[in-house]
Amino acid sequence: MTAPITIVPLVAPAALDGDDAAGFLASGELGHRVCDEMVGLPDLAPTAAQMLPAWHDATDTLHTGFLARRGDLIVGAVTIDYAQDAGARAAEFDLLVPEEYWGAGVETALLDRAEDEARTRGRDVLQIWSLHRPVEHDRMLVPKTGWGRVPAIGLTDLLEVQGYLLEQVERNSELDLTADPTPLRESLARAVERARADYRLVEWNLPTPPELRDGYADVLARLVTDAPSGDMEFDAEVWDAARVVRRDARLMGAGQMVSVAAVEHVPSGAIVAYNELLIGEDRSGVTHQFGTLVAREHRGHRLGTIVKCANLLRWRGLAPASTRVSTFNAEENRPMLDINEAIGFVPVSYAGAWQKKL
Missing domain, CATH: 3.40.630.30 (Gcn5-related N-acetyltransferase (GNAT))
Incomplete structure (x- = not known):
């Protein structure tokens, strides 16, 4: 029997060599793996070492997140950024689920949990980014700006079902x-x-x-x-x-x-x-x-x-x-x-x- 998915908080350790650093290190590794699978550019994702200083200082931006576990195995993560300026309304998500675990409910469970936390924190504008290879697909998506287009992928299918709108396309050069x-x-x-x-x-x-x-x-x-x-x-x-x-x-x-x-x-x-x-x-x-x-x-x-x-x-x-x-x-x-x-x-x-x- 497949172990159920459990969603647990992503904790920033005091140091990456600490006993409590495994989850945070895994989130950094997931970022590189997902960027590699999506576009062949693993270095688009920051390492855990690059992320940790920002997680330790919540003065300007609060960083939170969750891990998805199946038994002892970490199968996905979501990180959430909240600007701390007065009147801030947005929550920015980064959903990290490798292809191996996609389609079994991991991505939906993480996104739902991130949305729940954003609501709890009073945020009503949710934002997330998808990465795409420069290829043609039988279903190309055009943003509301009318500039650029990207091929549909599993993440975009999920976002459309969840009520997200493609607002803009950015070029990575x-x-x-x-x-x-x-x-x-x-x-x-x-x-x-x-x-x-x-x-x-x-x-x-x-x-x-x-x-x-x-x-x-x-x-x-x-x-x-x-x-x-x-x-x-x-x-x-x-x-x-x-x-x-x-x-x-x-x-x-x-x-x-x-x-x-x-x-x-x-x-x-x-x-x-x-x-x-x-x-x-x-x-x-x-x-x-x-x-x-x-x-x-x-x-x-x-x-x-x-x-x-x-x-x-x-x-x-x-x-x-x-x-x-x-x-x-x-x-x-x-x-x-x-x-x-x-x-x-x-x-x-x-x-x-x-x-x-x-």
């Missing part, structure tokens, strides 16, 4: 960091000439220097409001220097390195554009682009090209053993995709952004 950097240098030179003296490049590695924290906080807060998001209802975020310090500590946890290229508007002194590159403790692994944004009122001056190209050129000296960088952009964000395509990024997978309102 990669750049070969071993390629000739000449196109980056040429694009940067042209963009700097276009921007002229009103803008200047500022670069640093985390932690953010004290004199830049306030300006950096201002532009980080605008990622939610200024980046294309379709009808996804992302909670507005309040940022200050202290929050930048906390974020720096979380991102640098477990030996991660982050490089920032930003643009300062010289007349006002405001930081109006930025790009972040991150790599884990293994400096030969995949580089991930985190945030990239140009403040809405400063678009049209090639600032996106400046921060992207400058940071990629800088990165070659910081992490020379890393061979590729991965980034996600909304399909309707043509200005940013145009920049990516011009400097050599190619699509490798897609993500669907799903939302359900209670």
Whole structure:
């Protein structure tokens, strides 16, 4: 007889070598396994070591989750993120069930449990992302934005049954960091000439220097409001220097390195554009682009090209053993995709952004 499925809380241990760390380590392994099965890119998922610092600090985001067990075997997990800003309504899910265990009720039990907790915490906007290979399927799904499309998979079938709507498609692109950097240098030179003296490049590695924290906080807060998001209802975020310090500590946890290229508007002194590159403790692994944004009122001056190209050129000296960088952009964000395509990024997978309102 097959053992019944039991759903238990996912607990963040004090340290990954502790006696209570097995479940948390398993959730990290599930993330890599599921990303590998879905799109052949296991490194899209963070490791347990990369996740743990954020789970220890609930000041800005509360992280919870559940494991699905069948006897002593862990057969799936769901993690849930709750922004802690005043008035926040959203709960963000990440459902991790390998193919081997899919279709036997594990995924439904985990999603139902996550939804129940979100309701208990007063959240009425539920969000989850699906990963897709760049292939054609007999049933292709088009988001409400009308931009992009993704093939139907088991997860999307489940989400549709559960009442979620596909709001947006994001493109996951990669750049070969071993390629000739000449196109980056040429694009940067042209963009700097276009921007002229009103803008200047500022670069640093985390932690953010004290004199830049306030300006950096201002532009980080605008990622939610200024980046294309379709009808996804992302909670507005309040940022200050202290929050930048906390974020720096979380991102640098477990030996991660982050490089920032930003643009300062010289007349006002405001930081109006930025790009972040991150790599884990293994400096030969995949580089991930985190945030990239140009403040809405400063678009049209090639600032996106400046921060992207400058940071990629800088990165070659910081992490020379890393061979590729991965980034996600909304399909309707043509200005940013145009920049990516011009400097050599190619699509490798897609993500669907799903939302359900209670």
